[in-house]
Amino acid sequence: MGDHNGEERSITAEGMRRDFGALHAVDGVDLEIPGGRIFGFLGPNGAGKSTLVKILTTILNPTAGRATVAGYDVQRQGGKVREAIGVALQDVGLDPLMTARELLMLQAELFGTPRDEARKTAARLLVTVGLDDVDPKKRAGAYSGGMRRRLDLALALVHDPRILFLDEPTTGLDPASRAAIWEEVRRLNEEFGMTIFLTTQYLEEADRLADEIAIINKGKIVAQGTPLELKREVGDEVVELQFGSREDAASADDALAAVAANRQASNRELRLYFGRAAENVPELVRTLDAAGIRLQGLTIEQPSLDDVFLRVTGEGLEHEVDEAGDEGSASPAEVTS
Amino acid sequence: MNDILLLIGRSLRNAMRQPATIIPNIAISVFFLFVYNSGLSSVAQLPGFQGTYLGFILPVSLVSAAVGGAGLAGQTLIKDIDNGYFTKLLLTPTRRLAVIWGPMVASAIILTAQVVLVMLLALVMGLKVATGPLGFALVVVLAFLWGMAFAGYAAFMALKTKNAAAAQAATFAFFPLIFLSYTFVPKEYVTAGWLKVAATINPTTYVFGSMRSLLNTGWDANALLVGFAVTFGFATLTGIMALWAARGATKMTS
Numbered sequence: 001m002g003d004h005n006g007e008e009r010s011i012t013a014e015g016m017r018r019d020f021g022a023l024h025a026v027d028g029v030d031l032e033i034p035g036g037r038i039f040g041f042l043g044p045n046g047a048g049k050s051t052l053v054k055i056l057t058t059i060l061n062p063t064a065g066r067a068t069v070a071g072y073d074v075q076r077q078g079g080k081v082r083e084a085i086g087v088a089l090q091d092v093g094l095d096p097l098m099t100a101r102e103l104l105m106l107q108a109e110l111f112g113t114p115r116d117e118a119r120k121t122a123a124r125l126l127v128t129v130g131l132d133d134v135d136p137k138k139r140a141g142a143y144s145g146g147m148r149r150r151l152d153l154a155l156a157l158v159h160d161p162r163i164l165f166l167d168e169p170t171t172g173l174d175p176a177s178r179a180a181i182w183e184e185v186r187r188l189n190e191e192f193g194m195t196i197f198l199t200t201q202y203l204e205e206a207d208r209l210a211d212e213i214a215i216i217n218k219g220k221i222v223a224q225g226t227p228l229e230l231k232r233e234v235g236d237e238v239v240e241l242q243f244g245s246r247e248d249a250a251s252a253d254d255a256l257a258a259v260a261a262n263r264q265a266s267n268r269e270l271r272l273y274f275g276r277a278a279e280n281v282p283e284l285v286r287t288l289d290a291a292g293i294r295l296q297g298l299t300i301e302q303p304s305l306d307d308v309f310l311r312v313t314g315e316g317l318e319h320e321v322d323e324a325g326d327e328g329s330a331s332p333a334e335v336t337s
Numbered sequence: 338m339n340d341i342l343l344l345i346g347r348s349l350r351n352a353m354r355q356p357a358t359i360i361p362n363i364a365i366s367v368f369f370l371f372v373y374n375s376g377l378s379s380v381a382q383l384p385g386f387q388g389t390y391l392g393f394i395l396p397v398s399l400v401s402a403a404v405g406g407a408g409l410a411g412q413t414l415i416k417d418i419d420n421g422y423f424t425k426l427l428l429t430p431t432r433r434l435a436v437i438w439g440p441m442v443a444s445a446i447i448l449t450a451q452v453v454l455v456m457l458l459a460l461v462m463g464l465k466v467a468t469g470p471l472g473f474a475l476v477v478v479l480a481f482l483w484g485m486a487f488a489g490y491a492a493f494m495a496l497k498t499k500n501a502a503a504a505q506a507a508t509f510a511f512f513p514l515i516f517l518s519y520t521f522v523p524k525e526y527v528t529a530g531w532l533k534v535a536a537t538i539n540p541t542t543y544v545f546g547s548m549r550s551l552l553n554t555g556w557d558a559n560a561l562l563v564g565f566a567v568t569f570g571f572a573t574l575t576g577i578m579a580l581w582a583a584r585g586a587t588k589m590t591s
Contacts (some may be wrong), residue, residue, distance in 0.1 A: 042381045051560050058428075059424060059427050059428060079430055080468060082428060082429060082430050083430050085428075085429045089424065089425075089428075091424075092421060093420065093421030093424050093425035094420065094421070094422060094425070095347070095351070095417070095420065095421070095422045096420060097351045097354050098347070098350075098351070102350075106343060106347060107425075109339075110340055110343060110426070110429040110430070110431045111429060111430060112430070128444070147511070151512045155425065203432065
């Protein structure tokens with residue numbers, strides 16, 4: 001497979017900006033993603049994730065800045081970039097009148113694959129994404145949301161791309177479909193050294209899959225590093241205190257200022273970050289007792305990416321995830337904490 | 338070239354899967370032919386009328402078939418944009434213009450088939466083409482080019498508005514073009530001054546003139562030249578408009 005870390009699988013951006021009128025959808029993004037990595041781009045709805053993906057995949061011109069994908073300039077060498085990348089956008093693009101096999105064959109042929117080879121590729125990819133047992137005459141317009149996502153992923157793979165862009169690939173999927181896509185993403189990365197640029201608003205998805213994560217908020221990258229590095233920045237352990245009311249949580253936040261410098265209040269909870277949490281618990285309880293604030297619960301846990309997100313943006317991702325998750329039980333934010 | 342052929346094939350296959358997008362257009366053309374030919378054929382008895390009324394009214398039916406068929410190009414593009422497949426195609430190394438030309442040429446092929454079908458029907462009804470098989474072929478070519486001109490216009494409207502209803506409404510522009518001309522009777526019998534002015538500036542008049550000369554009166558170099566020049570000019574204009582809209586819609590970066 002050659003050098004998986006080389007330029008031909010890398011992504012870079014310098015001062016990337018895209019404005020829509022007065023809105024800075026992407027506002028000065030710099031990236032340096034070596035080949036062969038799974039790079040998670042985490043942020044809430046409207047943070048600028050999809051806009052950046054569209055720029056990097058050549059379908060949207062930036063207002064300013066420069067980017068290279070697979071070693072090619074996205075503005076001046078768009079054709080070369082498109083030959084090297086596979087893309088599954090958030091809005092799945094399928095012709096509803098065509099069958100999965102027809103779509104895959106056409107896609108492969110448009111990438112220059114001879115017809116016989118395209119037929120084999122289509123058959124192989126239908127197995128890969130688990131659509132080989134679907135009625136071959138069934139048209140894409142009759143597919144369920146999960147099937148459409150899987151077919152879209154297969155379409156992105158017809159030409160064995162060196163870099164795969166997945167824009168929120170599991171949004172709205174049930175847990176089983178989500179797990180299947182995660183497994184496939186990991187396999188593509190491990191077996192073929194494919195660089196994967198994955199945008200997500202799901203903390204668990206970024207945490208489980210990504211070698212490196214960038215958090216984007218309001219068009220700017222506000223934190224970047226491995227999941228472990230990012231979590232360590234907020235502390236080694238978290239003490240979560242639960243209160244009966246938002247007011248109690250706010251009072252506790254004030255009262256504990258001297259005990260824990262690093263705190264995040266959210267609704268009726270207060271999260272405190274320490275090097276070693278257990279040593280500080282007696283002091284916490286005494287301080288709250290002295291202030292007359294009634295504690296309803298206390299847990300000690302590892303920091304999550306939500307803690308990182310809270311710290312760098314001042315707000316959590318959970319509400320966005322709840323809105324986005326079509327199938328409520330699948331909210332990964334709940335699993336994360 | 339291969340990418341254009343692949344995308345033409347796809348558009349043709351999709352059109353066959355939705356016969357409802359083709360049949361009404363053929364039905365309207367045949368309806369025009371039957372109704373006007375049987376209802377107005379006595380016009381041919383007027384002094385100075387050359388040829389048959391069937392040969393005179395057939396171009397109205399053919400232009401209607403051509404223009405209606407051309408609308409399919411716009412509809413296909415709108416559907417592709419709406420369902421995201423347009424973007425999917427832009428993410429392949431396919432030339433940007435192939436993405437636009439695929440539906441346009443496919444609709445031109447379909448409208449040509451419709452035109453031939455209507456002409457064969459006219460032959461069955463007793464049409465005698467004054468200029469023979471070559472004239473027959475030239476009538477088909479004129480209808481094809483006129484259809485391409487409208488396919489360019491339909492593609493332009495689809496790419497600019499990205500709205501199915503707006504693109505559909507825009508194709509109604511062809512009605513005044515068909516009827517503000519010497520549609521039912523020759524020029525000599527039209528008395529309304531305003532209609533004469535409208536007909537003179539209406540390019541369809543010259544397409545009708547060319548076709549009628551080929552079908553009814555014999556070889557007429559002047560009528561042919563003007564008809565083909567107007568058709569080429571109109572097709573070039575709408576082709577440039579479609580290209581311009583395509584550049585914006587595809588955000589071409591290379």
